Amino acid sequence: MGALAGPFQEVLEGLQRSSSKQIPFSLLYDDKGSELYEQIVELDEYYPYAAETHLLEEYAPLIVRSIPADCVLVELGCGSATKSGYLLNAFHSLHGRCHYVGIDVSQSFLKQAHTNLLGNVHGLKPSSLHFIQADYMEGLTQARQAFPNKLFCVMWLGSSIGNLVAEDAVSFLKKTLSIVGPNCLLFLCADQWKDTSTLYKAYHDDKGVTEAFIKNGMKNALALLGHTVSKEELDSWSYHVQINSKLRRVEMWVTFPSGLCIQKHNVHIRRGESVLVEFSRKFTVQDLQELATRSNFYIQGAWRSGLYGCQIL
Numbered sequence: 001m002g003a004l005a006g007p008f009q010e011v012l013e014g015l016q017r018s019s020s021k022q023i024p025f026s027l028l029y030d031d032k033g034s035e036l037y038e039q040i041v042e043l044d045e046y047y048p049y050a051a052e053t054h055l056l057e058e059y060a061p062l063i064v065r066s067i068p069a070d071c072v073l074v075e076l077g078c079g080s081a082t083k084s085g086y087l088l089n090a091f092h093s094l095h096g097r098c099h100y101v102g103i104d105v106s107q108s109f110l111k112q113a114h115t116n117l118l119g120n121v122h123g124l125k126p127s128s129l130h131f132i133q134a135d136y137m138e139g140l141t142q143a144r145q146a147f148p149n150k151l152f153c154v155m156w157l158g159s160s161i162g163n164l165v166a167e168d169a170v171s172f173l174k175k176t177l178s179i180v181g182p183n184c185l186l187f188l189c190a191d192q193w194k195d196t197s198t199l200y201k202a203y204h205d206d207k208g209v210t211e212a213f214i215k216n217g218m219k220n221a222l223a224l225l226g227h228t229v230s231k232e233e234l235d236s237w238s239y240h241v242q243i244n245s246k247l248r249r250v251e252m253w254v255t256f257p258s259g260l261c262i263q264k265h266n267v268h269i270r271r272g273e274s275v276l277v278e279f280s281r282k283f284t285v286q287d288l289q290e291l292a293t294r295s296n297f298y299i300q301g302a303w304r305s306g307l308y309g310c311q312i313l
């Protein structure tokens with residue numbers, strides 16, 4: 001979907017198609033959706049959050065050895081900076097200093113990040129912390145202006161890159177590189193491709209929290225078109241998860257048993273038709289290698305958790 005189009009245009013374009021209907025994943029994160037997402041990361045079935053937290057907590061001292069001392073750590077979508085706090089703490093104890101820029105659209109997250117980092121990173125000076133309330137690329141531009149000549153380590157945690165199709169992921173990383181310039185390191189967290197049943201359960205939990213999260217995203221998309229979804233209507237939709245092994249992604253779909261027409265916007269969802277609300281790509285080592293090469297990066301170090309322990313590839 002076009003990166004420049006506003007959400008309304010994107011929803012229209014995605015729902016007016018005669019097949020492969022789709023909505024932008026950004027609509028998942030209104031207040032309700034963000035609340036549900038906070039619940040998702042607590043679920044037993046949702047392994048990605050726990051796995052990443054564990055990896056960072058355990059191996060931060062090893063990871064930060066690949067980042068030079070004079071580097072500024074710049075985090076995209078820092079949220080409350082709980083996970084990046086492990087890296088900062090290790091970085092600070094290795095080098096005795098740590099300059100950090102947190103970028104997020106949410107002011108309340110930035111406040112939490114500030115408090116968390118000062119509490120969790122031993123010896124950190126408040127003057128070493130900077131926060132920018134903006135979207136990723138605008139935030140990066142401002143960070144570059146604030147530190148024109150510094151080496152940046154752009155951190156993108158949470159496997160959010162999984163929401164982008166291969167081409168969009170490449171454009172995203174290229175764009176990052178063009179804003180930051182060649183003195184740019186990237187620390188990227190991505191989820192590994194793994195067995196179908198683990199993947200399925202992580203996105204189809206017993207409590208139905210993910211289902212509620214996905215249906216809420218669908219509801220938000222329809223609200224943009226002026227269609228208010230009642231509880232009965234929402235309950236009539238069904239949720240299903242498809243593991244697409246060809247594209248190596250988990251797909252989250254909403255099915256409309258009785259269809260839906262929004263005449264005013266020329267949107268016609270047929271009876272039994274499904275809309276793709278979100279997908280989450282899962283990567284092999286080779287996928288990541290390819291992503292790096294196509295985006296003009298090279299892989300300097302990689303660490304992975306799980307079966308293999310922590311490995312430097």
Ligand code: AVJ
Binds near residue numbers: 048278279
């Ligand atoms: C925030 C994109 C990493 O893909 O696992 C979780 C979002 N969707 N459960 C993911 C999500 C359903 C999550 N990311």
